[in-house]
Amino acid sequence: MVLDPFTLLVLSATMAAASALYLVAEWSSVRERSLLQWSAGFAIIAVGCVLALLRSSGYALIGIWFSNGLLIAAHGLFLAGVAEFTRARLPRAWWLLALVWLAMLFLPDGPWWSKAMLSIQSLSIALITLRAGLLLRPHGGVLSPGAAQLRFVLLAHGLFYLAKAGSIVVPDAVVSLASFSGVAILVSLLEGVMAIMLLAMSMTGTERHRREELIAQIAARDPLTALDNRRALYLRAPALLERASPASPGALLLIDIDHFKQVNDLHGHDAGDRLLVTLSDLIRGALPHGALAARLGGDEFVILLRGVSGATVQALGQHLREAFAEQARAMFATPEPVSLSIGAALFDRSDLELSHWLKQADEALYASKRKGRDRMELVPLQPELAYMLGLA
Template sequence: MSVDAQTMLLLSNAIAFVAATFLLIEWRSLRERFLLSFALGFLCIVVGCTLAPLRQSGDFLLGVWLSNSMVPLAHFMFLLGAASFAQRRLSPAWFAAPLLCSALMAIPGLGDRDQVMSLFNAAFVAVFCLRAAGVLLEARRTTGSETRTLVATFVVHGSFYAVKAGCAFVPGAFVDLSSYSGVLIPISLFEGILVEVALAMSIAGALRRRREERATRLAESDPLTGLLNRRGFEARTRDVQQQGGSLLLIDIDNFKTINDCFGHQDGDRLLVDLSAFLAVRLPASAVTARLGGDEFVVLLPRIDEGRSLRLAEDLCTGFAIRQGADNCGTLSIGCAPVLPGVQDLSPAMRQADRGLYEAKSKGRNRACLAPCFSGSEARAGILPYPIAASG
């Protein structure tokens, strides 16, 4: 059963309208810029498809020129959406491309008008699509299946339009844009419908992945400091801990007294200040988390206990200087080694807690490395010293 060009145009219009509406609703909720760009792209297709029937009544300006100009403009918006999704910035020169395309299609006297318009239209669409695929690949945001589908869609669609531009002056390819005649016109409409569906499904998949990533970040992060929480720390260190290294257990001295004397707001500011201090002073490979209250933990991959102890001592000194002459809110730190290939950080955490207890016992504002557990103590979870109390 054959389907005429007008029917395919109507179907394309309906799909683009539904996709635009869905993306605009999602954009109002999430405020992701790439959603707005893709939605505007689909709206351009809706405008173009709505104006296209006017060409049958002889309206060149609206039915042919403006309708056809909407196609490269839509793909330029898709390019903006891809760049925003990949967190990349386009050169300002790209923003002049849609206007240049529309101007070139309006120039009279360049030969057969339909062929010239088809050439410029298809060429600009091909450039926008291939550039969109390149932007996504450059940013290496292709780990998700939906993103790979998005890249593949842009590559195939851009290649099709490159071929279409090369066929613009082939006899019979584009006979009359006003009557939708020509071999490539129905093929192009059919291919456009497939691309609209592929784009909409890819973006919906990307939205799902973004929601999952956002939910994971919220579940694994501490809302006050922005660091990982206990759950996030366990998830992030699951693979890193097998490399071996060291573990630091950090506690703010006299934190309860600070809260009681100065108020919880000042206590919260101290926690945030410590988080910022650790972000600057720790190596980039460190995994840092707030376990709760004023207790922080740091995993230092591939750093032995000697280097970690010196680093912990520098942290104590640096934070005390940061707090000023009042010396309010110093640090006590317990250090422990993490053996390569370890599957569980609990023994290292217990040993670091022993070091923390020793630092508190020796007067606070210092770092200590406690001796290792014996095998029987590690298996039984027996501690020679009590767990370090906060303060």
């Protein structure tokens, strides 16, 4: 197959249409708006490529000016999709590119017309595409593989158009938009075919990775309280436990609601759910940086702290008990006061698993229940270490 301009345009139109349909199919399962914007961009490219075929029949306005304008609009949709994906807001100044393209209608016809048209089109696409690539930069983390690939493709695509715009000023460079003659045009068509394929693949991978992350987050969250669930706690806790040392001990708090059954029996299970959400909000608000909080199930919650002292743990437990008791009294009337019992264990060893410290805290929790509820029992560090750290 000869890769002449006509063949490349037909190939580009076919691939762009296929990419548009593929991204719509992805949107049907992912439901991300950026996929629709990217799909619309490819659909516009497909239409623009078909219209570009008309220039050889003498339809210059539709085949050259309008089709190239559609290519700029398509890249604008790519930028809008990236902005949607990154939750970025684009200034309205980007609409000025449309005015620039409208001004091209008034360019005087002459030997430099094709070069001027191609240069302005290339600069417009380069600015849009490079901006889209720069929006995909890490914010306090790393890009997903799909997003990193999309960023690379967009930046490479933008740099190509920037170089293409610069090549127009090369002496003796032959450019004729009407007859598709000139090395710059042929190379651009070849690059366009490759870019369509790579952009579609990386756009799909970008959103698919986000969908997988969302599914993982949902699987790790308790649906009622939005805290970590038991599974997430066991996955995340080892990294925190490994940081425990005699110089920086950690703590595990096991929290249980006293007389919770009364709330369910007297006011219904919806009331019990409201009470659980209230406690989870209090925990979330009191949680220091780097700590973990999870709902184990029922009315039982866990907090994992790092770099704390016994006094800090006592203060946190007292704050939670007092704040929760006050809110519970205001929400529901019960024969017995609804309060919190807490069992806590300090730890300074990194070689023991979460289950060991949960057992320690569980024994302390039952001790607080036996001693009348609405209190916290703390299992301290070894006596000699507690004395050295001033925790005894």
